[in-house]
Amino acid sequence: MTDPTPPWQWDEPTWRGHVDQVRAGRSLAPEAWPDGRRVAVAISFDSDHETPALRDGEVLPGKLAQGEYGARVGVPRILDLLEHQGVPATFFVPAVSALLHDGEVAAYAAAGHEVALHGWIHERNTALDRDSERDLMLRAADVLERQAGTRPTGLRTPSWDFSAATLDLVRELGLAYDSSLMADDEPYELLSRGEPTGVVELPVEWIRDDAPYFMMERFASLRPYTPPREVGRIWRDEFDAARAQGGLFQLTLHPHIIGHRSRMVVLAELLEHIAGTGDAWFATHADVVAHVGTRLAGAEPGVTA
Ligand SMILES: [Zn+2]
Numbered sequence: 001m002t003d004p005t006p007p008w009q010w011d012e013p014t015w016r017g018h019v020d021q022v023r024a025g026r027s028l029a030p031e032a033w034p035d036g037r038r039v040a041v042a043i044s045f046d047s048d049h050e051t052p053a054l055r056d057g058e059v060l061p062g063k064l065a066q067g068e069y070g071a072r073v074g075v076p077r078i079l080d081l082l083e084h085q086g087v088p089a090t091f092f093v094p095a096v097s098a099l100l101h102d103g104e105v106a107a108y109a110a111a112g113h114e115v116a117l118h119g120w121i122h123e124r125n126t127a128l129d130r131d132s133e134r135d136l137m138l139r140a141a142d143v144l145e146r147q148a149g150t151r152p153t154g155l156r157t158p159s160w161d162f163s164a165a166t167l168d169l170v171r172e173l174g175l176a177y178d179s180s181l182m183a184d185d186e187p188y189e190l191l192s193r194g195e196p197t198g199v200v201e202l203p204v205e206w207i208r209d210d211a212p213y214f215m216m217e218r219f220a221s222l223r224p225y226t227p228p229r230e231v232g233r234i235w236r237d238e239f240d241a242a243r244a245q246g247g248l249f250q251l252t253l254h255p256h257i258i259g260h261r262s263r264m265v266v267l268a269e270l271l272e273h274i275a276g277t278g279d280a281w282f283a284t285h286a287d288v289v290a291h292v293g294t295r296l297a298g299a300e301p302g303v304t305a
Contacts, residue, residue: 020191020193020194021164021192021193022162022166022167022181022190022191022192023183023190023191023194024181024183024184024188024189024190024191024201025188025189025190025191025196025197026188026189026196026295027184027186027187027188028186028187028188028189028200028292028293028295028296029186029187029247029248029292030291030292030294030295032246033246033281033291034281034291035281036279037279037280037281038243038246038277038279038280039239039242039243039246039247039248039249039277039279039280039281040247040248040249040280040281040283040288040291041087041239041248041249041251041274041280041281041282041283042090042202042248042249042250042251042283042284042285042287042288043082043087043089043090043250043251043253043271043282044089044090044091044092044156044179044250044251044252044253044285045078045089045090045091045092045252045253045254045255045258046091046092046093046118046156046252046253046254047070047071047075047091047092047093047094047097047104047118047254047255048067048070048094048097048118048122048254048256049067049068049070049071049094049097049100049101049255049256050064050067050068050096050097050100051067051094051096051097051119051121051122052067052122053066053067054096054121054122055121055122055123055124055158066256067256068256069256069259070254070255070256070257070259071097071100071101071104071255071256073259074254074255074256074257074258074259074260075101075104075107075255075259077259077264078253078255078258078259078264079107079108079111081264081267081268081271082111082113083111085268085271085272085275086282087271087275087282088112088113088114088282088283088284088287089113089114089284090113090114090115090116090154090284090285090286091105091108091113091114091115091116092116092117092118092154092156092179093105093108093115093116093117093118093144094118094119094120094121094122094140094158095119095120095121095139095140095143095144096120096121096122098143098144098147099143105144105147105148106147106148106149108148109147109148109149109150113284114154114284114285114286114287115144115147115148115150115152116144116152116153116154116155116156116179116285116286117137117140117141117144117152117154117155117156117175118140118155118156118157118158119136119137119140119157119158120136120137120139120140121136122158123136123158124158124159125157125158125159125161125162125163125166126159126161126162126163126166127163128163130163130164130165130169133163133165133166133169134165134169134172137155137169137173138173141173152175153175153176153177153286153289154175154176154177154178154179154202154285154286154289155170155175155177155178155179155180156178156179156180156204156252157178157180159180160180160181160204161180162180162181167190167192167197167199168192170199171192171197171198171199175199176199176200176286176289176290176293177199177200177201177202177285177286177289177293178190178199178200178201178202179201179202179203179204179250179285180201180204181201181203181204182203182204182205183201183203184201184203185203185205185242185247185248186203186247186248187200187201187202187203187248187288187289187292188200188201188203189201189296198296200289200292200293200296202248202250202285202288202289203250204250204252205250207234207238208235208238208249208250208251208252209251209252209253210231210252210253210254210257210258210263211252211254211257213225213226213231214226214228214231214257214258214263215257228262228263228265228266229266231263231266232266232267232269232270235251235266235270236270236273239270239273239274243277243279243280248288249274249280250285253267
């Protein structure tokens, strides 16, 4: 599997081949957002709960309880806040999370939020063979469809990365978008080995994710901790710049991380700041994809927009 040739001895087709496997195609940044809004705001929550611990085989109650907090405390707080602010969001839910917490996915759907794929048990999808990855993706889609009432149209890979098969499977499942890669601030079309796929990438970034700022490993010496209000300032700067540029502000949060008291304050203030501008379009990821995806229709493959 692994190429024994050191990278500095690769020939040009080799290094080009790696880069070209999955790459950013044309930008899908729209001319305008709906209703003349100046900026699009796509808030997402990855409802991982216990699944990353389970995925790592950590089955003791301590670590699992930290995940359980997400479902038990974080999700109700988040749903209350979103309802209070009138903000639609996208929840990326591992199937095992959905099965463990009966009614949670149905509650997302009932409140008008989008439910989308996030693996079976938060598996390390890049480590899977094609058949296993396909099987888990299909089973996860079935679970979410059963619980949400509609089949998911988008995916966020648990590893924020693709295996050699992921993009082919996204196309096979007929998904409209992925939200796991980072080649732009604005939506773009994914290329597979140089060919346009019609799949929209709604890019993420660790900067706009709560996990790197707050997560800590108890028995590791590294404890990257940023004061919540400082994190709020970073996100506000990201939003203000996106608005100044007429772009997209996308955010990734986790109920078991952001759902704590001192952090929910920051999320509430951020949403108030955004709403206070009066010209932001709050949308689910699927809404944004449907809007920018009109640029795909009728366009010639390979034409750079
Ligand atoms: Zn996750």
